[in-house]
Amino acid sequence: PAPAPSRSSLSERDEAFLEDLSRRLFRYFWEQADPQTGLVADRARTDGSxxxxxxxxxxxxxSTGFGLTALCIAAERRWISGGQARERVRATLRFFAERATHERGWFYHWMDKATGERRWNSEISSIDTALLLGGVLTARQYYRSDAEIHRLATKIYERIDFRWMLNGHATLLSHGWRPETGFIKHRWDTYSEHTLLNLLAIGSRTSPVPPEAWYGWKREWITYAGYRYIFGAPPLFIHQYSHAWVDYRGWREKRPPRVDYFENSVKATRAHRAFCIDLAREFPGYSSNVWGITASDSAKGYVAWGGPPRDPAIDGTVVPCAAGGSLMLTPDISLPALMTMREKFGDRVYGRYGFVDAFNPNTGWVGPDVIGIDVGILLLSAENLRTGNVWRWFMRNGEILQAMRLAGLERYRRERAGPRRRAAA
Structure with missing residues (x-):
């Protein structure tokens, strides 16, 4: 596997900042989960009230998938005792393996935290089940000597009928299913956060989809500020979520143009920062170190925004997990952004669970909430920057490496750029 970023590339000040932030982020997953089911709240007030x-x-x-991964990080860093972490992981896996309602192994997107009952008339969700599995399989490897954890995690993965989610298509998985209306008509047909889902489906030992599924979705290209990359929906998270678990460093597609998805996400992040800097003419709150737009809360409610291209809904809001979710990709620009936000806006935007979900430096609006998936991507990205541990644990799952090879990805030696220096403030 590719080497983790060297710890020496982070200064003591960087490490101190990331340690404080990461502990706060983990606190969300510890306090906002039900101890019996392990289910993690979708959102919470920034002060925990x-x-x-x-x-x-x-x-x-x-959120629960991020939370299972967070428990492994916390156990390794001794933020909680090994016994506490292990018991919470066991409780969570027991719930999903033995009690949670499922349809051919797939789970409902939103559940009652205490009972696991379906809430908000939500769908059986393919992508959210995949993000849950990211945590399930991370725990399976972190606790690989624990027979019960290994058995439960394997049961959850191997029970899933991936072929059923194709709903008759040769290669494209559906977004999900509802008991009232059947399959959702949308499919994962363009680049997005679904590459993890694809690998889980191709690598399944019980219900694999054809390896051609990897090439079934469209690859559309965009160029911005000199960066050319594959993109899909506007939010930056589509370039981050799968990368929280799958270590794409040093892998590329065999087929021309031989896309390296790690480098693709690096370019997407750099282009996004340039895009925000260009928006500063309209919204002067954006700058070289205050940037980042991804799906988030806003003064007008939840918005799935981002760019480039320009999203007409953009109103100057900054979403810390946009820059933060790319810590593992672009530490030279992401770390100064987070540190600047904390220094400039202080405890208005930084509190019990780390950063607020979103704030608007142009209007003074500050969101009252944090959102579990946004807390999660920031924590996992920070840990991958610091140690590479989440990548290391997840990539021990043989199904994932098998899927990458079946899909036609190959190892190669990436040309190493010079040492990444922190961007000037």
Whole structure:
């Protein structure tokens, strides 16, 4: 496997910042989970106080996948005792393996945190089940000497009927299914955060989809500020979520143009920062170190925004997990951005669970919440920058390496650029 970033590339000040931030981010997954089910809240108030009745008891299975991974990070760093972490992981896996409602192994997107009952009439979600599996399989390898954890995690993965989610298509998986109406008509047909889902499906030992599924989706290219890369939806998270677990460093597609998806996400992040700097003419709150737009809360509610290209909804809001989710990709620009946000805006935007979900430096609006998946991508990205541990644990799953090879990805020696220096403030 490719080497983890060298610890020496982070200064003591960098490490101190990342340690404080990461502990706060983990606190969310510890405090906002039900100890019996392990289900993690979809969102919470920034100070940890009870949410309104609409959201108070709602858990997200994607947040729970990040949470399982967070428990492994916390155990390794001794933020909690090994016994505490192991018991929470066991409880979570027991719930999903033995109690949670599922359809051919796939789970509902939103559940009641305490009971696991379907909430908000949500769909059986293919992508959210995949993000849950990211955590399930990370735990399987972190606790690989624990027979019960290994058995439960394997049961959860191997029970999933991936071929069923194709809904008759040769290669493209559906977004999901509802008992009332059947399959969702949308499929994973263009580049997005779904590459993890694709690999899990191709690598399945019980219900694999054809390896051609990897090449079934469209690859559309964009060029911005001199960066050319494959893109899909506007939010930056599509270039981050799969990378939290799958270590794409040093892998590329065999077929021309031999795309390296790690480098693709690096270019997407650099282009996105340039895009935000260009927006500063309209919204002067953006700058070289205050940037980042991805799906988030806003003064007008939840918005799946980003760019390039320009999203007409953009109103000057900054989403810390946009820059933060790319710590593992572009530390030279992402780390100064987070440090600048904390220094410039202080405890208005930085609190019990790290950064608020979003804030607008142009209007003074600060979001009252944090969102589990946004907390999660920031924590996992920070850990991969610091140690590469999440990549290392997840990539021990033989199904993933098998899937990458079946899909036609190959190892190669990336040309090493010079040492990455921190961008000037």
């Amino acid at each position: 009870p949410h309104d009745e609409t959201h108070r008891d709602i858990a997200s299975i994607a």
